[in-house]
Amino acid sequence: QVQLQESGPGLVKPSGTLSLTCAVSGDSINSSNWWSWVRQSPGKGLEWIGEIYHSGSTHYNPSLKSRVSMSVDKSKNQFSLKLTSVTAADTAVYYCARKDSVYYREYFQYWGQGTLVTVSS
Amino acid sequence: DIQMTQSPLSLSASVGDRVTITCRAGQNIYSYLNWYQQKPGKPPKLLIYGASSLQSGVPSKFSGSGSGTDFILTISSLQPEDSATYYCQQSFSTAWTFGQGTKVEIK
Numbered sequence: 001q002v003q004l005q006e007s008g009p010g011l012v013k014p015s016g017t018l019s020l021t022c023a024v025s026g027d028s029i030n031s032s033n034w035w036s037w038v039r040q041s042p043g044k045g046l047e048w049i050g051e052i053y054h055s056g057s058t059h060y061n062p063s064l065k066s067r068v069s070m071s072v073d074k075s076k077n078q079f080s081l082k083l084t085s086v087t088a089a090d091t092a093v094y095y096c097a098r099k100d101s102v103y104y105r106e107y108f109q110y111w112g113q114g115t116l117v118t119v120s121s
Numbered sequence: 122d123i124q125m126t127q128s129p130l131s132l133s134a135s136v137g138d139r140v141t142i143t144c145r146a147g148q149n150i151y152s153y154l155n156w157y158q159q160k161p162g163k164p165p166k167l168l169i170y171g172a173s174s175l176q177s178g179v180p181s182k183f184s185g186s187g188s189g190t191d192f193i194l195t196i197s198s199l200q201p202e203d204s205a206t207y208y209c210q211q212s213f214s215t216a217w218t219f220g221q222g223t224k225v226e227i228k
Contacts, residue, residue, distance in 0.1 A: 111164035
């Protein structure tokens with residue numbers, strides 16, 4: 001079955017860069033799916049960060065677009081997130097997820113377990 | 122961004138009760154609406170997609186209805202394992218947005 005696993009530093013200093021990776025198993029990163037990042041903080045609830053296709057095409061949340069970048073590593077079957085100039089407001093649990101669709105109705109069926117990233121000095 | 126507004130934000134009900142949660146979109150999203158259940162320390166779990174289609178493996182006590190801007194999630198007979206937070210999410214626009222969540226507790 002499809003499994004996703006986030007990894008990366010749990011603590012990032014203010015003004016630094018948050019970097020996370022999502023390892024995919026049970027599916028190929030080259031499949032016809034978009035791969036997404038979602039975060040959850042007590043203050044803002046669930047927030048879609050963006051998505052990437054295996055071709056490298058991306059869509060980002062307009063509110064984060066100036067600070068976000070995503071990439072795909074086909075050799076490792078994983079995708080990554082970078083968020084620059086972080087502040088305490090970026091403290092959250094970060095999830096990776098696979099976007100699926102049936103008859104053009106899209107949804108997140110598969111999620112990673114989530115990783116807590118705290119922004120603090 | 123399309124604003125998603127859920128109500129109530131929390132509710133307490135007894136085992137066997139019928140529970141309804143409402144989600145309102147800031148604009149017409151047709152039936153591009155999903156519902157998720159989340160328990161503490163776990164990722165969200167897909168319950169309903171396309172406003173009314175039950176995800177495979179999800180008990181039939183969960184049902185969704187609505188289109189346009191107003192949507193409802195119904196739990197027909199509340200059980201202890203249904204204690205969780207429920208989120209709606211629109212997939213009409215590229216920038217997906219979620220509701221604030223409704224916390225369901227068992228009396």
